[in-house]
Amino acid sequence: MQRILVVDDDRNILGAIKRIAGRQYDVLIAGNGDTALSILGDRGDICAIISDMRMHGMSGIEFLERAKKIAPHVPRIMLTGYIDAEVLTDAINRASVYHFLKKPIESPRLLGILDECVELVSRAKAADPNAPDDQKIADALKDANPGEEFSLLYQPRVCSISGQTKSVEALMRWNSPVLGPVSPAVFIPAAEKSGDIAWITDWALVTACRAWAKWRDTAGASMSVSVNISPVLFKDARLVDTVSQAIDMSGIEPECLELEITEGLELNQRNTVIETIAGIKTLGVRLSLDDFGTGFASFSYLQSLDVDCLKVDRSFVSNATSNPTDGAILRTVQQLGKRLGVKTVAEGIEDMEHADFVRSLGYDEMQGYHFSKPIPADELTAWMQMRPASAA
Ligand code: C2E
Numbered sequence: 001m002q003r004i005l006v007v008d009d010d011r012n013i014l015g016a017i018k019r020i021a022g023r024q025y026d027v028l029i030a031g032n033g034d035t036a037l038s039i040l041g042d043r044g045d046i047c048a049i050i051s052d053m054r055m056h057g058m059s060g061i062e063f064l065e066r067a068k069k070i071a072p073h074v075p076r077i078m079l080t081g082y083i084d085a086e087v088l089t090d091a092i093n094r095a096s097v098y099h100f101l102k103k104p105i106e107s108p109r110l111l112g113i114l115d116e117c118v119e120l121v122s123r124a125k126a127a128d129p130n131a132p133d134d135q136k137i138a139d140a141l142k143d144a145n146p147g148e149e150f151s152l153l154y155q156p157r158v159c160s161i162s163g164q165t166k167s168v169e170a171l172m173r174w175n176s177p178v179l180g181p182v183s184p185a186v187f188i189p190a191a192e193k194s195g196d197i198a199w200i201t202d203w204a205l206v207t208a209c210r211a212w213a214k215w216r217d218t219a220g221a222s223m224s225v226s227v228n229i230s231p232v233l234f235k236d237a238r239l240v241d242t243v244s245q246a247i248d249m250s251g252i253e254p255e256c257l258e259l260e261i262t263e264g265l266e267l268n269q270r271n272t273v274i275e276t277i278a279g280i281k282t283l284g285v286r287l288s289l290d291d292f293g294t295g296f297a298s299f300s301y302l303q304s305l306d307v308d309c310l311k312v313d314r315s316f317v318s319n320a321t322s323n324p325t326d327g328a329i330l331r332t333v334q335q336l337g338k339r340l341g342v343k344t345v346a347e348g349i350e351d352m353e354h355a356d357f358v359r360s361l362g363y364d365e366m367q368g369y370h371f372s373k374p375i376p377a378d379e380l381t382a383w384m385q386m387r388p389a390s391a392a
């Protein structure tokens with residue numbers, strides 16, 4: 001039987017959850033955050049955590065934030081009596097809350113959410129059991145020849161209103177002669193640990209900027225290009241020189257280069273990070289915050305990062321049309337972007353319904369398989385020419 005952990009001091013709620021989920025799930029109960037954290041630390045078999053917002057001792061958000069550190073792969077669900085934009089933003093930013101469950105609890109909704117959690121956890125566990133370990137990746141990276149083994153694919157980002165291609169995101173692919181094709185989700189974290197990420201990023205920056213120059217020269221294309229940069233590189237001011245060199249070597253207009261950073265920037269490195277960001281902004285390069293909603297950024301932190309764009313994580317888009325709470329989260333992120341005066345982009349647009357919904361919320365741009373999968377540089381101009389101008 002799958003196990004869930006419920007944290008609440010309200011007997012009525014605990015009773016309701018046990019009644020609804022008790023037949024299918026082993027429901028572990030904790031009356032406060034401290035007890036729940038120790039249960040979580042002891043057991044590796046929990047597939048969902050449900051927590052009330054208000055509890056004695058520590059708040060629901062604080063508890064879920066700490067739970068995320070102990071067991072990041074276990075989806076977190078927050079019980080709420082009402083949906084408030086500020087609370088939602090805080091819960092998403094600090095604790096990456098996966099779902100919000102409104103009181104009184106409705107049986108089909110709770111069971112539906114728990115089904116999704118089981119699926120998520122089993123997918124995380126099953127994800128590529130044969131994936132090479134970090135050491136094998138580091139060894140293969142040491143001998144890697146970037147020109148032969150690495151390539152960049154580009155995924156278009158289009159204006160929600162006009163359908164025009166505004167930007168393309170460079171996404172790295174590695175076909176190692178030793179390990180075969182390795183996903184960036186696997187080799188980037190390993191390269192961050194081994195330190196190889198620095199030269200890999202140099203290569204990606206120069207390659208993407210040169211591709212931009214070629215699109216401009218051959219097709220007169222005017223969109224920008226974005227490159228993903230690992231948070232670890234922001235701890236070192238040399239990133240500014242690397243970016244500056246890529247601009248010089250390729251002739252890209254700095255304002256057409258965008259760097260995507262995730263919320264994983266370590267807050268205790270804040271000063272160096274802010275200095276590096278300031279150096280990059282001085283070059284005229286733009287910054288966007290990727291996978292927004294999955295990290296810890298607070299409103300004031302966002303302001304000090306001085307980003308130009310928020311890219312909301314695709315996990316919020318996938319359920320938004322069928323789930324009012326996820327829809328509310330998407331709306332909140334768009335409003336937050338507006339308050340900050342930055343562009344908002346929705347990732348993971350897979351069908352027309354996603355596109356219509358995201359457009360109705362006021363997102364500036366969209367990206368996803370509905371428009372195009374990531375494609376090689378030389379296919380991009382053909383893709384743009386084939387596309388009707390108003391196909392948003
Ligand atoms: P990301 O930057 O958030 O990139 C978006 C990912 O979502 C890409 O996966 C893309 O192929 C995928 N995607 C795009 N549209 C859809 C859609 O409609 N549905 C679904 N299900 N997925 C979609 P990819 O290429 O496997 O990259 C995964 C992650 O690896 C990236 O996430 C990024 O964090 C990292 N990454 C990729 N290239 C680089 C790089 O050059 N440097 C660094 N530091 N990280 C990179």
Ligand code: MG
Pocket residue numbers: 169228260290
């Ligand atoms: Mg990205």
Ligand code: MG
Pocket residue numbers: 290291311313314347
């Ligand atoms: Mg992303």
